[in-house]
Amino acid sequence: MSEIHVSALQTENATTTVVVGDTRIVVPPPTKPHHILLGKLGFWAQIGFMLAYIGVLSGAMFYFQFGLGEYPCPLCITQRMGMMLSSLGALYVVVNSLRGRLSPSGFMTGLGFAILGALLGAAMSIRQILLHIMPGDPGYGGAVLGLHLYTWALVSFVVVMVFAGVLLTFGTEFLPVRPSSTFGRVVAWVVIGIFLFTVVANLVAVFALEGFTWYLPDDPTSYELFNQLGWSK
Amino acid sequence: MDTIVFALILISALLIIFVKKRWVVVLGYSIAFVATAALFAHHVTSTLDLSF
Numbered sequence: 001m002s003e004i005h006v007s008a009l010q011t012e013n014a015t016t017t018v019v020v021g022d023t024r025i026v027v028p029p030p031t032k033p034h035h036i037l038l039g040k041l042g043f044w045a046q047i048g049f050m051l052a053y054i055g056v057l058s059g060a061m062f063y064f065q066f067g068l069g070e071y072p073c074p075l076c077i078t079q080r081m082g083m084m085l086s087s088l089g090a091l092y093v094v095v096n097s098l099r100g101r102l103s104p105s106g107f108m109t110g111l112g113f114a115i116l117g118a119l120l121g122a123a124m125s126i127r128q129i130l131l132h133i134m135p136g137d138p139g140y141g142g143a144v145l146g147l148h149l150y151t152w153a154l155v156s157f158v159v160v161m162v163f164a165g166v167l168l169t170f171g172t173e174f175l176p177v178r179p180s181s182t183f184g185r186v187v188a189w190v191v192i193g194i195f196l197f198t199v200v201a202n203l204v205a206v207f208a209l210e211g212f213t214w215y216l217p218d219d220p221t222s223y224e225l226f227n228q229l230g231w232s233k
Numbered sequence: 234m235d236t237i238v239f240a241l242i243l244i245s246a247l248l249i250i251f252v253k254k255r256w257v258v259v260l261g262y263s264i265a266f267v268a269t270a271a272l273f274a275h276h277v278t279s280t281l282d283l284s285f
Binding site: 074075077078081082084085088091095116117120123127130131133195196199200206207209214215216218 | 234235236238239240242243245246247249250253255258259262265266269270272273275276277278281283
């Protein structure tokens, strides 16, 4: 049995250096274990992100478009797309977490999707805010708590950027950990299903609005598909 | 065009759910992103009469 002769053993700032012959082995300090509760919080924060945008998209479509009969303008539709692109980031993180294959790099990919979607959406909502910024301009469509929907959209995009920025600041501390209970995982898959339904519902609604034309008019006043099919009164 | 962009976003979501390879997911997202940006650019028809 051979013996290993350690000629030096130094410890400085929790880093240990072992010298064996001519070889120096640097042992880094042990990393703090990833706290499981922060992981769970990270997972449900992503679900909350998806639910918030599902609520906003459904509220805009079912209440303002179908309930109050307001026709969404082309920029409103593109802002819905921005919200969906942003939500795809949360979807990516949640799906991979549920499948048990979410790596730190995958987490970053998801947050990247969320930030890019929010940036694009913010550009769209800023454009629409500036179109109606002159004093006396009534704005487009109804208002909620004194702000028009495109202004709220900008608020939501900024919130997404802050959310992603905070998570990135903490590195992998909030790397999502999937729920251990079957109930929790079922709830997550139901939210994913509702998100897909929201995208499909928007697709059908905009097809009815646009019909077989390439682009929406600047100020839609009817469902073009029904006009083209001769179903309108 | 709006209908097509929503379809691209839906396809991108389905890729995230059903495809394991990340480059496929990133490609799907990129196509949906560029299509949305192009649609937005099409609707930006005039310069704003503002001075900052």
